[in-house]
Amino acid sequence: MIRVLLADDHAVMRDCLLHILEAAQSFVVAGQSSDGESTLALVRSTNADVLVLDLTMPAGGGIGLIERIRAANPRLRVLVLSMHAEPHVMERAFKAGADGYLTKESAGTDLVLAVRKVAHGEAYAGLGHAERSPQRLERLTPQPHDALTSREREVLRHLAAGETSRRIADVLDLTPQTVSTHKKHILEKLALANDAALIRYAMRHGLDGEGDESGVD
Structure with missing residues (x-):
């Protein structure tokens, strides 16, 4: 089972993500958070494989939160979930330390695939319904x-x-x-x-x- 953390300030969105993952029957949601500070506390205290992270949460959210999560738990894989489909936002997320990027519009169809890829050490970069090319991923994926x-x-x-x-x-x-x-x-x-x-x-x-x-x- 892949252990997943969900970080989103909207309870409805967290519930949707939870239901999608539970329906796939190979994931367990180990914890949830609703802002930047509670997300940091969660990643420090809870054993998990992947964090699904909303970029636009209050209380310390945004690109900078990715870097803080990396420092707090370097082994945790981070899949960014964002309303932004612009390439430059995705590139900033990868440069900050994200392992994957998924837009909210495609979460319903691509969340399971994205979480699995990220959990197994691969990168996932989806803008809309199109995943970026392997060459593009190799250049963006953080080391x-x-x-x-x-x-x-x-x-x-x-x-x-x-x-x-x-x-x-x-x-x-x-x-x-x-x-x-x-x-x-x-x-x-x-x-x-x-x-x-x-x-x-x-x-x-x-x-x-x-x-x-x-x-x-």
Whole structure:
């Protein structure tokens, strides 16, 4: 069963989404919220696979909420549900960390497909009733390292170069304990088990030296 959270400020909309998912019989709705702040509390406290997130909720909703959710629960997949069918809104959502984008007009027919794709690690980008091309999705889909802060990227580059925590602390004017904390957060956000995996990831994504030009978060 795929565990889903529903975040929408309209109870009627949440009920519709709930009924669609329950009818599919392969989902369980683990929690619901109605504004930005309660959504943040929900994703921190409830184990789930996918969050279906309305973009236009009160109390801290919008594109910025996606980034806050990413920081609060990096492993949770986020499917944005929006009334906006404009490509530039969808692109902003993906750049902020969304894993999928679905318009409300097509939720009745495409919600189950979108949630399944996002839950299984794929991207979904639907504007109206048309899903975007795989090439387009590949360009828009965020990478795990997009969730790193600029300081974490600095620490990652030094770790990938084989430097010790004490050396990195000296170079970046930090304490070794702070470097260790950054390293712990990096491993968690990238879902990596050890230093060797971290170095491989950094090299594969060009984050191990001057070639990384994506340090602005």
